[in-house]
């Protein structure tokens with residue numbers, strides 16, 4: 001493959017800088033790592049190779065059998081599933097297309113589907129609906145579908161995000177074997193540390209240009225682009241509001257007694273006794289599918305089994321007539337599910353403002369104080385230039401950053417960050433960690449942090465809850 005004299009223009013205004021220019025990139029037939037900041041233009045390379053947008057210049061030698069594993073593909077599948085959602089007709093939750101059907105859709109023979117399901121630890125989930133899968137399970141399914149389509153080239157956007165340590169290792173090994181067998185992989189990551197060591201070549205994007213490309217070892221040694229651009233956190237503290245807790249001194253922030261969530265015979269957790277006391281910060285860890293997001297949904301009041309559990313939080317015993325908003329007003333939350341569900345057509349500023357009201361979109365009067373404060377947060381994250389843009393037009397990483405800001409604006413009593421750095425480049429990831437560290441120092445929020453990665457930049461004395469927990473009755 002070869003790209004020559006490429007220019008992709010921004011379509012809003014002739015005065016805009018081009019979104020991406022590439023003078024000459026001989027991709028050849030080998031595999032590449034592609035790296036760059038969230039706004040570097042690197043994601044457009046995938047669009048270009050699939051001829052999904054208008055460009056000038058020459059793209060040659062692109063094989064016809066290309067498979068893509070990206071957040072965009074995942075969103076498209078989620079949208080398709082939503083369209084087919086029959087929950088209203090059935091008057092019960094529609095779990096969506098079965099995993100086995102999604103594998104068969106690729107046209108691959110049944111035995112191949114089953115063999116790949118085995119390889120991706122999906123065998124136990126074959127009869128489960130797409131909408132019930134955990135984040136990591138969904139990522140594995142997307143990869144399996146891509147492989148079953150017999151591609152010559154696979155475009156992979158952040159393929160390791162959301163995977164547990166074992167799955168990361170297994171899938172990296174699998175991709176390496178595929179590359180050796182001659183399937184060409186273009187593997188895009190936001191953080192240079194995520195580039196697998198076995199990739200023979202690396203291309204670096206910055207400011208809408210291809211700035212370095214070649215043999216991995218040479219680019220890594222010579223390219224200052226891989227370490228540069230760690231924008232400094234602002235000197236001034238983030239605009240944290242003071243929140244006074246109204247809880248009695250011995251009241252836990254959250255308490256679950258003998259917690260149990262199950263789907264038919266499938267028990268996610270059982271006998272889980274756990275409390276977040278005032279002043280405590282927690283990390284919840286565990287492999288894909290171990291129940292981390294399920295637990296967070298119990299805390300946020302978003303899980304149907306909230307009421308069959310013994311939960312006390314923010315001074316309220318659940319099930320005593322409280323409204324969901326009585327719970328949510330104490331919580332600021334980021335998760336992949338929230339990002340997938342934030343589908344209204346609104347500006348970035350509106351998304352940030354919706355953090356004050358715990359809503360998707362804003363349906364209440366917004367006062368000037370809220371606006372000024374939201375803009376101060378955007379400014380702190382060097383993101384004020386995004387304020388008037390439409391949220392759904394941002395890159396995946398930019399969207400994640402905006403949702404983190406949305407969770408922070410009201411300085412919630414409980415700050416729940418479920419993989420907050422997914423899709424963020426190194427600079428934005430460090431900014432988020434700095435903000436979280438400072439919020440914790442200020443004592444305004446208690447942190448509940450979920451991630452498969454160790455983040456040395458998070459300076460927090462966290463207690464750890466390890467899932468799964470399944471204590472027999």
Ligand SMILES: Nc1ncnc2c1ncn2[C@@H]1O[C@H](COP(=O)(O)OP(=O)(O)OP(=O)(O)O)[C@@H](O)[C@H]1O
Pocket residue numbers: 095125128132133134135136137162164263266268286287288289290291292293294295
């Ligand atoms: N409606 C449902 N029916 C059957 N199983 C379900 C349903 N909803 C969730 N599950 C299963 O419950 C398990 C726990 O899911 P959860 O999202 O809590 O895992 P997780 O620990 O957050 O995983 P990840 O690290 O991949 O995000 C998963 O195996 C998932 O497939």
